[in-house]
Amino acid sequence: xxxxxxxxxxxxxxxxxxxxxxxxxxxxxxxxxxxxxxxxxxxxxxxxxxxxxxxxxxxxxxxxxxxxxxxxxxxxxxxxxxxxxxxxxxxxxxxxxxxxxxxxxxxxxxxxxxxxxxxxxxxxxxxxxxxxxxxxxxxxxxxxxxxxxxxxxxxxxxxxxxxxxxxxxxxxxxxxxxxxxxxxxxxxxxxxxxxxxxxxxxxxxxxx
Amino acid sequence: xxxxxxxxxxxxxxxxxxxxxxxxxxxxxxxxxxxxxxxxxxxxxxxxxxxxxxxxxxxxxxxxxxxxxxxxxxxxxxxxxxxxxxxxxxxxxxxxxxxxxxxxxxxxxxxxxxxxxxxxxxxxxxxxxxxxxxxxxxxxxxxxxxxxxxxxxxxxxxxxxxxxxxxxxxxxxxxxxxxxxxxxxxxxxxxxxxxxxxxxxxxxxxxxxxxxxxxxxxxxxxxxxxxxxxxxxxxxxxxxxxxxxxxxxxxxxxxxxxxxxxxxxxxxxxxxxxxxxxxxxxxxxxxxxxxxxxxxxxxxxxxxxxxxxxxxxxxxxxxxxxxxxxxxxxxxxxxxxxxxxxxxxxxxxxxxxxxxxxxxxxxxxxxxxxxxxxxxxxxxxxxxxxxxxxxxxxxxxxxxxxxxxxxxxxxxxxxxxxxxxxxxxxxxxxxxxxxxxxxxxxxxxxxxxxxxxxxxxxxxxxxxxxxxxxxxxxxxxxxxxxxxxxxxxxxxxxxxxxxxxxxxxxxxxxxxxxxxxxxxxxxxxxxxxxxxxxxxxxxxxxxxxxxxxxxxxxxxxxxxxxxxxxxxxxxxxxxxxxxxxxxxxxxxxxxxxxxxxxxxxxxxxxxxxxxxxxxxxxxx
Numbered sequence: 103x104x105x106x107x108x109x110x111x112x113x114x115x116x117x118x119x120x121x122x123x124x125x126x127x128x129x130x131x132x133x134x135x136x137x138x139x140x141x142x143x144x145x146x147x148x149x150x151x152x153x154x155x156x157x158x159x160x161x162x163x164x165x166x167x168x169x170x171x172x173x174x175x176x177x178x179x180x181x182x183x184x185x186x187x188x189x190x191x192x193x194x195x196x197x198x199x200x201x202x203x204x205x206x207x208x209x210x211x212x213x214x215x216x217x218x219x220x221x222x223x224x225x226x227x228x229x230x231x232x233x234x235x236x237x238x239x240x241x242x243x244x245x246x247x248x249x250x251x252x253x254x255x256x257x258x259x260x261x262x263x264x265x266x267x268x269x270x271x272x273x274x275x276x277x278x279x280x281x282x283x284x285x286x287x288x289x290x291x292x293x294x295x296x297x298x299x300x301x302x303x304x305x306x307x308x309x310x
Numbered sequence: 311x312x313x314x315x316x317x318x319x320x321x322x323x324x325x326x327x328x329x330x331x332x333x334x335x336x337x338x339x340x341x342x343x344x345x346x347x348x349x350x351x352x353x354x355x356x357x358x359x360x361x362x363x364x365x366x367x368x369x370x371x372x373x374x375x376x377x378x379x380x381x382x383x384x385x386x387x388x389x390x391x392x393x394x395x396x397x398x399x400x401x402x403x404x405x406x407x408x409x410x411x412x413x414x415x416x417x418x419x420x421x422x423x424x425x426x427x428x429x430x431x432x433x434x435x436x437x438x439x440x441x442x443x444x445x446x447x448x449x450x451x452x453x454x455x456x457x458x459x460x461x462x463x464x465x466x467x468x469x470x471x472x473x474x475x476x477x478x479x480x481x482x483x484x485x486x487x488x489x490x491x492x493x494x495x496x497x498x499x500x501x502x503x504x505x506x507x508x509x510x511x512x513x514x515x516x517x518x519x520x521x522x523x524x525x526x527x528x529x530x531x532x533x534x535x536x537x538x539x540x541x542x543x544x545x546x547x548x549x550x551x552x553x554x555x556x557x558x559x560x561x562x563x564x565x566x567x568x569x570x571x572x573x574x575x576x577x578x579x580x581x582x583x584x585x586x587x588x589x590x591x592x593x594x595x596x597x598x599x600x601x602x603x604x605x606x607x608x609x610x611x612x613x614x615x616x617x618x619x620x621x622x623x624x625x626x627x628x629x630x631x632x633x634x635x636x637x638x639x640x641x642x643x644x645x646x647x648x649x650x651x652x653x654x655x656x657x658x659x660x661x662x663x664x665x666x667x668x669x670x671x672x673x674x675x676x677x678x679x680x681x682x683x684x685x686x687x688x689x690x691x692x693x694x695x696x697x698x699x700x701x702x703x704x705x706x707x708x709x710x711x712x713x714x715x716x717x718x719x720x721x722x723x724x725x726x727x728x729x730x731x732x733x734x735x736x737x738x739x740x741x742x743x744x745x746x747x748x749x750x751x752x753x754x755x756x757x758x759x760x761x762x763x764x765x766x767x768x769x770x771x772x773x774x775x776x777x778x779x780x781x782x783x784x785x786x787x788x789x790x791x792x793x794x795x796x797x798x799x800x801x802x803x804x805x806x807x808x809x810x811x812x813x814x815x816x817x818x819x820x821x822x823x824x825x826x827x828x829x830x831x832x833x834x835x836x837x838x839x840x841x842x843x844x845x846x847x848x849x850x851x852x853x854x855x856x857x858x859x860x861x862x863x864x865x866x867x868x869x870x871x872x873x874x875x876x877x878x879x880x881x882x883x884x885x886x887x888x889x890x891x892x893x894x895x896x897x898x899x900x901x902x903x904x905x906x907x908x909x910x911x912x913x914x915x916x917x918x919x920x921x922x923x924x925x926x927x928x929x930x
C-alpha cells in the first residue's frame with residue numbers, strides 16, 4: 103500500500119488507520135501502551151489512597167478543607183467536551199473531510215488548554231496557601247497523581263498541535279491517518295483518567 | 311550481493327551499528343552489551359566470594375561490600391540477564407514467525423540505547439562518589455537514609471533502562487500478534503516465541519509500577535517529596551509493594567524465555583516433537599498470570615497479617631503446578647528420543663535437576679511460617695541463585711551455543727563448550743548448594759563478614775572455591791568465542807542439521823531482509839515437516855518474489871537517549887549545583903526535540919526491488 107496515493111471520499115477506506123501494516127502496528131501498539139499506562143496510573147491512585155490526608159502531626163490540610171467542587175466541575179466539563187470534539191474529528195476523518203477534522207481537533211486543543219489553565223490556577227492556589235509539594239506525604243501524592251495527568255495533557259496538546267500544523271497543507275494519507283487516530287486515542291485515555299481523578303480525588307475527598 | 315557481505319571500513323561499521331534498526335544487528339548489540347555487564351557483575355560476584363572466603367576478612371570494607379552486593383544484583387538482573395535474553399528474542403523470534411523485522415524497528419533501536427545508557431549511568435556511580443548500597447531491592451527507609459548519590463544513580467539509571475525494556479516489550483507483543491507468516495497460528499508458534507510473548511506481556515504490566523516506585527524515590531531524594539518518610543505522613547511499605555509488584559513478575563520475565571530456549575533445545579536434540587505442546591503453552595500463560603498474584607510472598611515478615619500471608623502463600627504454591635507440568639513435558643520429550651548430547655543439550659539436561667532444586671526450595675519458602683525462619687538468610691540466597699543461575703544463566707549459555715551459528719554464521723567449539731559446561735555446572739552447585747545449609751545454620755544474607763567461632767568457615771570457603779570454578783568456565787567460554795571469531799569458518803544452512811522451526815530454514819548468512827519470500831507455515835515444527843517431505847527448496851512459500859519494503863536507518867534513537875542521559879545528571883545534582891536545572895532542561899529538550907523531529911519528518915523507508923532479489927539468487 104503506497105503512502106503517497108491520493109484518495110477521494112469514494113476510495114477512502116473505512117478504517118484508514120488500519121490499512122497499512124504500519125498503521126495496524128501503531129494501532130495495536132498504542133492500545134498496549136495505554137494498557138501499561140493504566141497500570142501506571144493505578145499505582146499512582148493506590149499510593150494516593152494510602153497517603154490521603156496523611157502528613158506531619160497537626161497538619162491542617164485535608165481533602166475537605168482544600169478542594170472546591172465548582173472549579174473542578176468546570177475542568178471536568180472542559181475535558182469531557184474535548185473528548186467529544188475529538189470523536190467528531192475522527193468521524194470527519196472516516197468521511198474524508200480533512201477540514202472538518204482539523205477544525206474539531208483545533209477545538210479539542212482549545213478546550214484542553216482551558217482545562218490546563220484552570221489546573222495551573224488550582225495548583226498555584228494550593229501552593230499559595232501553603233499546601234506545597236513537600237508539605238506532607240498527602241501533598242506529594244496529590245500533586246504527583248494530578249500532576250502526572252497534567253503532564254499527559256501537555257504532551258497530548260503538543261502532539262495534536264504538531265499534527266495539525268504539520269499536515270495542514272497535506273490532506274489525508276494512509277501515513278498520517280494512524281497518527282491522528284492514536285492521538286485521539288491518547289486524548290480519550292487522558293479523559294478517562296480524569297474521570298477517575300474527579301471521582302477518587304475530588305468527590306470522595308469532599309464527601310468522605 | 312547483499313549489503314551484509316560487503317566489506318566496510320571500521321568507521322562505517324560503527325556508524326552502521328549506531329543507526330541500525332535491523333533486529334539481527336540490535337540482537338548482536340544486546341548480546342555484546344549484556345555480555346559486558348555480565349562480566350562486570352561476575353567480577354563483583356568474585357569480590358563478594360573473596361571477601362567471604364574466610365572469617366574476619368578485611369579484603370573490602372563493610373560499606374564497599376554493600377555497594378558491591380547492590381551492584382552485583384542490579385547489574386545481573388537488569389543489565390545482564392534481561393538484555394542478553396532480549397538479544398536472543400530479537401535474533402530469533404522474528405525469524406521464527408517468518409517476519410521481516412519487528413513491528414517497530416525504530417523503537418527497537420531506541421529500546422537498546424536506553425538500556426545501554428541507563429546501564430552506563432548506573433555504573434558511572436563507581437567513579438562519581440560511590441555506588442548504590444541499599445541492596446538491589448533498595449527498600450525505601452534504607453535508601454532514603456543512604457548518603458551520597460549512589461541511590462540516585464540507581465533510581466535514575468534503572469528508570470532509563472526500564473523505559474527501554476518497556477518499549478521492547480510492546481514491540482515484541484505487536485510483532486507476534488500482527489506479523490506472523492501465513493499459516494503461523496498461535497498454536498503453531500514455537501515455544502521461544504510463546505515465551506517471548508508472555509514475558510513481553512509481563513513487561514508491559516510489571517514495569518509501570520517500578521517506574522512509579524522509582525519516580526517516588528527520585529522525587530523523595532532529589533525533589534523534596536515525602537512518599538516514604540513516615541515523619542511527614544509517608545509510608546515506606548508502599549515502596550515494597552510497588553517494587554515487588556514489579557519484582558516478582560520480573561523473575562518470570564527472566565525465566566519464561568529460559569523455558570522457551572530449553573523447549574527448543576529438548577525438541578531439537580531429541581529429534582522429537584515437543585511433548586505436550588499445548589499444555590506447555592497453557593502452562594506458560596498460567597505462570598505469567600499467576601506471576602502477578604504472588605508479590606507479597608517477598609513481604610511475609612512485614613506484618614501484612616495472616617489472611618494476606620495465607621492467600622499469597624497458596625497462590626505461590628499454585629505456581630509449582632504449571633512449572634511441574636513443564637518439567638514433565640521436557641522429560642517426556644527426551645523419553646524415547648534420538649538424543650544428541652551437544653553443548654546446548656548438555657545445559658538443558660543440567661538445567662532440569664538444578665531448576666527443580668530451586669523450585670522445591672521456592673515452595674518451602676511459600677509456606678509463610680517457614681519463611682519467617684528462612685527470611686533474609688543464606689537459604690534465600692541459595693534459592694534464588696538456583697533458579698536464576700540454574701535456570702536463566704544456564705539457558706543463556708545454552709542459547710549462546712545454540713544460536714551462535716544463526717547470529718554469526720559460525721559454530722562455537724563443542725569441545726571447549728563442554729569444558730565450560732562442566733566447570734560452570736560443578737562450580738555452580740558447589741557455590742550455592744552449600745549456602746542452603748549456611749542459611750539453615752543462621753547465616754544472614756548481606757553481611758560483609760562473619761566470625762571464626764560461628765562455624766561457617768568451611769562452608770563459606772567451599773562456596774568461594776565453587777565461584778572460582780564458575781569463573782574458569784566463563785573464561786574458557788570467552789576463549790572459545792575469541793577462537794571461533796578468529797577462525798571464522800562459515801557453517802552453512804541448518805547448522806544443527808535437525809532444525810525444526812522456521813529460523814533454521816533461512817539461508818546462512820541470514821540476509822538483512824530475512825526471508826526472500828514469506829514462508830507458508832504448514833504446522834508445528836514447519837521446517838521439519840518440509841524436510842520430512844523432501845522439499846528441496848527448503849520451505850513452501852506464501853508469495854512470489856516481489857519488492858521488499860525496508861525501514862531506513864536512523865540516528866535519532868541514539869540522540870534521544872543521550873538527551874535523557876544528560877537530563878539524568880541534571881536531576882542527580884538538583885539542589886546541589888547551580889547548573890543542575892539548566893542541564894535537566896537541556897537534556898529533556900534534546901529528547902523532546904528529537905521526538906518531534908521523528909514525528910514531523912516523513913520516513914517511508916525504501917524498497918528492495920524484485921530484480922535485485924532475483925539476481926542475488928542467481929549469484930549464489
